[in-house]
Amino acid sequence: MVLNDERRERLRIRRQLVGLLRDGGGVATALFCLIQLANGVLPALTALATAAVVGSVGHGTGTSRIVVPLTLLAAALIVGQVLSAIQFPTSLVIQSRIDLAHRERVAELASRSSTITVLEQPAVQDLIATVNAEPSTWIEKTPGQGSTAQLMLIVRYFGLVSSALVLARFSWWLVPVLVVPAFAYRAFAQHQWLNHFTIWARGISHHRRYQYWGKLAAAPAEGKEIRVFGLDEWVSRTGQNHGLTHMRPVWEDDYRAARAKWLQSVLVFVPLLLAFLAVGIQTEHGHSSLATETVVLTAAWAVFQAMGNTFDSVAVQGVMPVMRAYNALTSALADDAPAVTDAAPLSHTPTLTFDDVSFRYPGSSRDILKGLALDIAPGDLVALVGMNGAGKSTLTKLLAGLYEPTAGSIRADGRDITEIGYTAWRRELAIVFQDFVRYPLSARENVALGADIDQAALDAAAREAGFDEVLARLPAGWDTPLSKERAGGVDLSGGQWQQVVLTRAIYAVKRGAKVLVLDEPTAHLDVRTEFEVFERLARLARDATVILISHRLSTVRQADRIVLLGSGRILESGTHDELMALDGRYADMFNIQAERFREGYDDRVEEGELL
Numbered sequence: 001m002v003l004n005d006e007r008r009e010r011l012r013i014r015r016q017l018v019g020l021l022r023d024g025g026g027v028a029t030a031l032f033c034l035i036q037l038a039n040g041v042l043p044a045l046t047a048l049a050t051a052a053v054v055g056s057v058g059h060g061t062g063t064s065r066i067v068v069p070l071t072l073l074a075a076a077l078i079v080g081q082v083l084s085a086i087q088f089p090t091s092l093v094i095q096s097r098i099d100l101a102h103r104e105r106v107a108e109l110a111s112r113s114s115t116i117t118v119l120e121q122p123a124v125q126d127l128i129a130t131v132n133a134e135p136s137t138w139i140e141k142t143p144g145q146g147s148t149a150q151l152m153l154i155v156r157y158f159g160l161v162s163s164a165l166v167l168a169r170f171s172w173w174l175v176p177v178l179v180v181p182a183f184a185y186r187a188f189a190q191h192q193w194l195n196h197f198t199i200w201a202r203g204i205s206h207h208r209r210y211q212y213w214g215k216l217a218a219a220p221a222e223g224k225e226i227r228v229f230g231l232d233e234w235v236s237r238t239g240q241n242h243g244l245t246h247m248r249p250v251w252e253d254d255y256r257a258a259r260a261k262w263l264q265s266v267l268v269f270v271p272l273l274l275a276f277l278a279v280g281i282q283t284e285h286g287h288s289s290l291a292t293e294t295v296v297l298t299a300a301w302a303v304f305q306a307m308g309n310t311f312d313s314v315a316v317q318g319v320m321p322v323m324r325a326y327n328a329l330t331s332a333l334a335d336d337a338p339a340v341t342d343a344a345p346l347s348h349t350p351t352l353t354f355d356d357v358s359f360r361y362p363g364s365s366r367d368i369l370k371g372l373a374l375d376i377a378p379g380d381l382v383a384l385v386g387m388n389g390a391g392k393s394t395l396t397k398l399l400a401g402l403y404e405p406t407a408g409s410i411r412a413d414g415r416d417i418t419e420i421g422y423t424a425w426r427r428e429l430a431i432v433f434q435d436f437v438r439y440p441l442s443a444r445e446n447v448a449l450g451a452d453i454d455q456a457a458l459d460a461a462a463r464e465a466g467f468d469e470v471l472a473r474l475p476a477g478w479d480t481p482l483s484k485e486r487a488g489g490v491d492l493s494g495g496q497w498q499q500v501v502l503t504r505a506i507y508a509v510k511r512g513a514k515v516l517v518l519d520e521p522t523a524h525l526d527v528r529t530e531f532e533v534f535e536r537l538a539r540l541a542r543d544a545t546v547i548l549i550s551h552r553l554s555t556v557r558q559a560d561r562i563v564l565l566g567s568g569r570i571l572e573s574g575t576h577d578e579l580m581a582l583d584g585r586y587a588d589m590f591n592i593q594a595e596r597f598r599e600g601y602d603d604r605v606e607e608g609e610l611l
């Protein structure tokens with residue numbers, strides 16, 4: 001039953017692989033199919049042409065009779081050579097196109113889910129790692145490689161059939177005598193290869209560790225320690241041990257396979273000998289000609305050639321995990337089709353309402369937010385403060401719709417954001433996450449991120465984020481790649497990167513975003529720069545609501561409202577003066593930071609110091 005299910009799945013994947021050939025491009029795939037077909041039938045044609053040449057020589061009636069069969073034979077040989085020369089580049093073109101289309105589908109699949117809940121599941125992450133199909137060993141194959149191998153496997157049977165037809169013309173019984181052992185030969189070789197494959201795959205974790213230890217010796221950072229602590233011998237021995245643990249069973253299998261070669265040789269040798277003897281005897285007795293003998297001998301050999309190569313099966317086997325992961329990922333993300341929405345952009349900045357919002361992360365039993373209630377008026381600059389782990393970033397992720405509240409709702413002008421639709425709602429947001437992405441792109445691309453370029457707005461955003469001074473020092477200004485890995489690129493400091501993403505968020509506001517969320521956007525900036533940025537943000541707050549998370553209380557004191565989060569709830573809320581007058585937790589935190597600052601320390605509250 002299980003075996004049947006497994007067979008059915010393998011068959012389904014094989015069909016999928018054939019279907020993928022569509023992505024290889026019409027012309028290239030047609031050419032590849034033609035090459036495979038020709039490769040399949042050429043041995044039989046060569047057999048017929050050779051026989052015709054031999055036959056015409058035997059008649060001894062001058063050279064004219066031999067010209068046509070000789071030309072045919074030469075044509076078959078030349079076509080065979082040409083085809084094998086263009087087969088490889090054609091297959092590379094098809095494979096890369098199929099792989100590109102596959103990666104596009106995977107990216108589309110991964111972004112299909114409107115929240116990131118499902119993507120955070122370890123099982124889904126494992127599937128994505130497999131489905132990305134980046135082979136690092138010979139046993140792993142890409143969908144492109146699997147797909148062309150599957151086609152070659154199918155076409156192989158055309159070769160078998162054409163050679164069998166040629167044999168049948170001489171004597172029908174030669175067909176089973178040769179084809180049955182050829183199948184047995186194939187099954188045997190295939191079994192050996194797949195066994196070899198399985199044994200190799202079983203030790204993959206040792207192989208990975210062998211690779212890791214091998215790379216360690218050559219890596220600059222680790223190289224420092226290896227030299228200082230004299231670890232070279234230990235590193236090389238550990239690597240060697242992993243290599244040997246992986247390869248020993250593989251080598252044993254190689255010896256076993258070599259010893260079993262005699263059976264394969266018998267499977268080829270005996271039927272061929274039978275066929276050769278039968279035809280030889282008949283020719284001897286005048287029942288057959290030398291030409292027929294030639295055709296039978298060549299076609300008989302071609303039968304084994306057609307069935308002999310088993311590497312295509314290994315390639316198909318190598319892509320099975322990728323296709324299985326792809327199918328599993330499709331089912332895992334099936335319920336997360338994008339919310340289709342045609343909601344029009346908001347005409348004004350909305351009032352934001354967190355209505356009794358509770359939240360716990362999927363798979364966790366701890367409530368991060370517990371019935372949180374918060375209203376934010378349009379154009380307000382609200383500072384969210386609180387200890388590490390209080391749930392500030394979580395609140396912004398809920399606002400962005402990356403997770404859905406476990407209870408309660410988040411509303412914009414009274415409308416639940418799920419009703420507006422996440423795609424439409426996110427157009428209204430500009431968010432700088434704490435763990436923002438540093439794209440190895442130009443400064444301009446890092447700020448615009450695919451949006452239309454409005455250079456005047458870009459320049460203004462850079463000024464407001466304090467990025468203009470950095471920009472002026474970049475060798476190619478806006479066009480400078482922000483990565484040393486790119487030609488002419490530069491590496492920015494942590495603070496300079498924050499200025500880039502601040503510029504990104506401000507540019508989004510200039511292009512119409514109504515809510516700006518900044519999660520510790522200034523943590524790496526020096527106090528003076530942070531203060532200036534904050535001043536500018538305060539001015540920006542007239543066009544958009546700004547929600548700012550910060551640990552530096554001296555900076556956020558100018559916010560319209562400061563909200564102190566703790567234990568999943570709002571502990572205190574008000575202006576700086578109101579909260580200081582309250583003399584509660586905020587006042588404590590502020591006083592400690594102010595004291596530290598006076599003493600010359602950084603004014604950032606470190607984890608565990610307070611509350």
Ligand SMILES: Nc1ncnc2c1ncn2[C@@H]1O[C@H](COP(=O)(O)OP(=O)(O)OP(=O)(O)O)[C@@H](O)[C@H]1O
Nearest residue numbers: 120361364368386387388389390391392393394395
């Ligand atoms: N993806 C996640 N899965 C499970 N728990 C998470 C996840 N992300 C955050 N948490 C937990 O949620 C709690 C709140 O985290 P959050 O990042 O919202 O805090 P924060 O107030 O922004 O802290 P910080 O000031 O350090 O940035 C923390 O205890 C954290 O461990």
